[in-house]
Amino acid sequence: MPSFVTTIRAAPAMTLALLILPVLLGLAGVIAPAFGWHPALGGETLTLNHWRALGDTPGLVEMVRLSLFTGIASALAAFVSVALCLATFLETRFFGTIRRLLSPLLAVPHAAAAIGLAFLLTPSGLASRLVSPWLSGWSQPPDYLFPGDEAGLALILGLTLKEIPFLLLMSLAALPQCRAGERLMMARALGYGRLNGFLKGVMPALYPLIRLPLYAVIVFATANIEVAMILGPSTPPTLAVAVVRWLGDPDLTMRFQAAAGALLQIGITAAALLIWWLGERLVSRLGAAWLRDGHRRRGEYLGRGLGSLVTWLAIGVLLAALAGLILWSLAGYWPFPDAWPATPTLHAWRQATMGLGASLSSTVTIGLAATGIALALTLGCLEAETHRRRPLGAGAQLILYLPLLVPQVAFLQGLVQWQAQMGLAPGWPVVTLGHVLFVLPYTFLSLAESYRRQDPRWRQVAATLGASPASVFLRVRLPMLAAPILVAGAVGFAVSVGQYLPTLLLGAGRLTTLTTEAVNLASGGDRRLTAVYALYQLALPALGFLLATALPRLWWRDRRQMLTGDAA
Amino acid sequence: MTTAPLRLDEIVITHEGKPLIEVSARIEPGEILTLMGPSGVGKSTLLAHVAGFLPLGFRASGRIRLGETELGRLPPERRGLGLLFQDPLLFPHLDVGGNLAFGMPAGGARRQRRSEVEAALDDIGLAGFAERDPATLSGGQRARVALMRVLLARPRAMLLDEPFSKLDTALRDEMRRLVFERIRRDALPTLMVTHDRADAEAAGGPLIEL
Structure with a gap:
């Protein structure tokens, strides 16, 4: 042995x-x-036909645009939110609370979070009920498309909310490695505000440590299925969702097209990573002068205000989504604009x-x-x-x-x-x-x-x-x-x-x-x-x-x- | 139990190619050799090497022998050395009795082991402490349990790594007396590393200053 x-x-x-x-x-x-090669499905010759079929799919360009746009936008939104949250709250007492909330937030399954968000913000959702009719004047659910808006904003919001806890957790693990506490203290002793001190003194060291998790976020955001199925538009959907639909098609030859679509998906994800990487280069080029300009408090309060807003909004939306889920699960008859189900039932x-x-x-x-x-x-x-x-x-x-x-x-x-x-x-x-x-x-x-x-x-x-x-x-x-x-x-x-x-x-x-x-x-x-x-x-x-x-x-x-x- | 001298034959430790420390010594049973020097001269590294825990990046040559046994070739758990750190390091997941039993060689009936633990506790003035949480003990009590845990493993030599530096003055004298008395009674060759001259004086053995 x-x-x-x-x-x-x-x-x-x-x-x-x-x-x-x-x-x-x-x-x-x-x-x-x-x-074209898949003997079990009768594909025994190499051919480009399936790529042609993929190219002829109606709405393909829109699918690709949607995947790229929602992926990059949500990764960027999540990254900026996390940076602002850390810059605003690092080394404060409230940060302990954020830390404790993190694991439970991270544990919320994507599907449950997406469903909660959809039920919260849909026209007849809890959010519009809470402001109706006294503020909005709506007595009927308003007419806007959510979830599933064509621009993919609902999808971006859902992805961002799920990516924030992940990025925050990865940053927390990296902060001691780059001696964030000492750096921040040094910057503040030199007269930098909390936000400026973090962005100029800690961020340049933190970023390389969270680059890999960030790339994982981009990959996830460009290729995710369940969040896009629940919150994304459906005609056409994102490419990844379309590929899953083709896979489930009773017509088995669609499997070949799905395979071609999967390769295209890899290309899109790679393109998103490339765009991000180019953005990194640009920011580091432009940021070099900014790091050395000596301004210590520029935009300090605006940035901190945004940081608090984003943090509270993220926590608030998730809690409200949870509350909405609980209410819906217990609702019997629940006419709009009532904020409370008329007849709760099990x-x-x-x-x-x-x-x-x-x-x-x-x-x-x-x-x-x-x-x-x-x-x-x-x-x-x-x-x-x-x-x-x-x-x-x-x-x-x-x-x-x-x-x-x-x-x-x-x-x-x-x-x-x-x-x-x-x-x-x-x-x-x-x-x-x-x-x-x-x-x-x-x-x-x-x-x-x-x-x-x-x-x-x-x-x-x-x-x-x-x-x-x-x-x-x-x-x-x-x-x-x-x-x-x-x-x-x-x-x-x-x-x-x-x-x-x-x-x-x-x-x-x-x-x-x-x-x-x-x-x-x-x-x-x-x-x-x-x-x-x-x-x-x-x-x-x-x-x-x-x-x-x-x-x-x-x-x-x-x-x-x-x-x-x-x-x- | 008979014991044999601990011999360090031309031990040279280098760190990334640069020589750090060189020692040759022969420590008789019951004798305490003190290594003194400021921090950073490698005295703790030497101790770690003897125990079998040379940190990465260090290289050592020379021979460590206990009687006829060549220790350098044995894994740490088979060297039969008792190691006392400046912290008592009682396992926090075990009770006091469990910590002592951890040190005892395996075998024997459960009841017999328990009575050995009881006797050992009695021996250090802590009768009835077997089921206590180590975290509830005073500093001096913890130090005594740590010593007893090492002795119950029946070591053939002792290594002391600044064992008294974290105790307050009154306790320090008491612990020194207890530790040195046991070392002499069991005739254990002992290598002690310290930066406190009073330790060296109390040990009453040869002194190497680095």
């Missing part, structure tokens, strides 16, 4: 293979069909709960299995760092991000083609592995800091007392890091619960989870039932976070140092 250290040292290679292989195979699996809850069993249990089992695998691999990689005595290289870090840097719709589709070619049955094992691809980056990002920062003397003490490496890992490191491990597990579980496309594609549409159900319902007309599903979808990750914070308190109720957090 291989020793503990040998096994652990193999973990990084295994993990990286698990991440690279599906992505590369998936990409390969989508290239061949795009050029009807929708009863109706949903009857049909809920299968999707609830598959959501939970897939989530737990994917999180378990991802956590085991994450711990293996991190413990291997200890034994190799150096952290993962830059290349390996990039690979960890790989599933977040390639449009989902592209390589998942390729995996489905392989699945069909090899006759693998779609089902929960494949779906679980698909989820692991997206859960793993998050569990790793969540756990790495605490694991690496644990005082090395703990394991040295244990080793000099005669504990073997396996026993140090199991009896000292794991229990002492139980709290951050559980939080990483909760993050991973939340990511898995939120997955839409991997479940849909790898499960061949036969496996339903709360997320696939919620997205399906959102396109239908039943707001009450949709609200219940969105709330269930939201409740699972929330329960995960609750357990992750409550369990350590219970276990360690007689171990004071474990609760104050000095231990790790």
Whole structure:
């Protein structure tokens, strides 16, 4: 039997293979069909016909424009919001509150957030009810298109709201690395205002550290499916949504066009990244003089005002969206412009709960299995760092991000083609592995800091007392890091619960989870039932976070140092 | 239990090619060799090297022998060295008894292990503390538990890394007496690193100033 250290040292290679292989195979699996090669579907000659068919698709230009525009605009809006929020609140007392709100906000599944936002801002939504008729004078729902406006503003808003917590979390992890506190103090001692000090003194060092997560945001924003299905326009939709529709088309030859569309999607995402990169160059060129101009308080109050506004707006909209979901789930008869349902009822809850069993249990089992695998691999990689005595290289870090840097719709589709070619049955094992691809980056990002920062003397003490490496890992490191491990597990579980496309594609549409159900319902007309599903979808990750914070308190109720957090 | 001398034969530690520290010494059973010097001269690095934890970026040559055993080739957990840091580092997830049992060699019936823990606690004036949370102990009590945990692992030599520097003055004398008395009673060759001259004087052994 291989020793503990040998096994652990193999973990990084295994993990990286698990991440690279599906992505590369998936990409390969989508290239061949795009050029007509897919024997299982009768495609045995290379041809450009499918590209021609793609080019003739009505509205293609509009789809491409929409994907690019919503992707870049939402990434930019999220980045500016996060920068302003940090510049306004870093090192203030309120920042602690933001920090605490972050994990729960990050855990809100995309679909649930999008549904909540749609119900909040739609013409007959909670927002317009609250101002009607006393302020707006509306006695009928006003006539504007939301969600699904042609310019994609609803989609941009939804994407931005979901990207802000992610970027904020990544920035928080990076701030100590660039000694943000000291930099800010130095700038302020030189007479710079809080905002100017942050933008001129901290941002130039912070940006390179959050560049990779930002790119992941751009990739996500240009190629996302479920948010675009719920909030984006439908005729034509974004390219990624169109590709998923073609995949689901009963006419199997549409699969070839979908493959070509997936490659085009990669091109669009790459173009968005290129545009962003050019923007970076431009800003750094123009910003060089600004950094040195010596102005210390220019735009200070305007910027801070905007920072507060954006932060409160984001929190307020999310809370209002949640409130709206709860109200809709309980609403019976609810005429416009009443702000409160006339006849509250549990009807929708009863109706949903009857049909809920299968999707609830598959959501939970897939989530737990994917999180378990991802956590085991994450711990293996991190413990291997200890034994190799150096952290993962830059290349390996990039690979960890790989599933977040390639449009989902592209390589998942390729995996489905392989699945069909090899006759693998779609089902929960494949779906679980698909989820692991997206859960793993998050569990790793969540756990790495605490694991690496644990005082090395703990394991040295244990080793000099005669504990073997396996026993140090199991009896000292794991229990002492139980709290951050559980939080990483909760993050991973939340990511898995939120997955839409991997479940849909790898499960061949036969496996339903709360997320696939919620997205399906959102396109239908039943707001009450949709609200219940969105709330269930939201409740699972929330329960995960609750357990992750409550369990350590219970276990360690007689171990004071474990609760104050000095231990790790 | 018989013990053997700890010998450091021409140990040279270099950091990125530059020599940092050179030591040759022979420490007899029960003798305490004190290494003194300002911070940054590499005395803690030497200690880490002897224990088997040489940090990355450092290289060491020379031989470390305990009796006839060549320690350099053994992993830290098989070197049989007791290591005391300036912090007691009691595992916060275990109770006091659990910390002591962690140090004891495996084997023996559960009841017997428990009574050994009880006896050890009694020995350091902490009878009945087995189920206490280490976080509720005073600084002096924690230091005593840490010492006892190391002794229960039956080390064949001791390494002390500024073990008294974080204790207040009154406690410091008391802990010095306790630690040195145990070292002599168990005849453990001991290497102590400190920057406090009073430690060296109390140890009463040879002194190397760096």
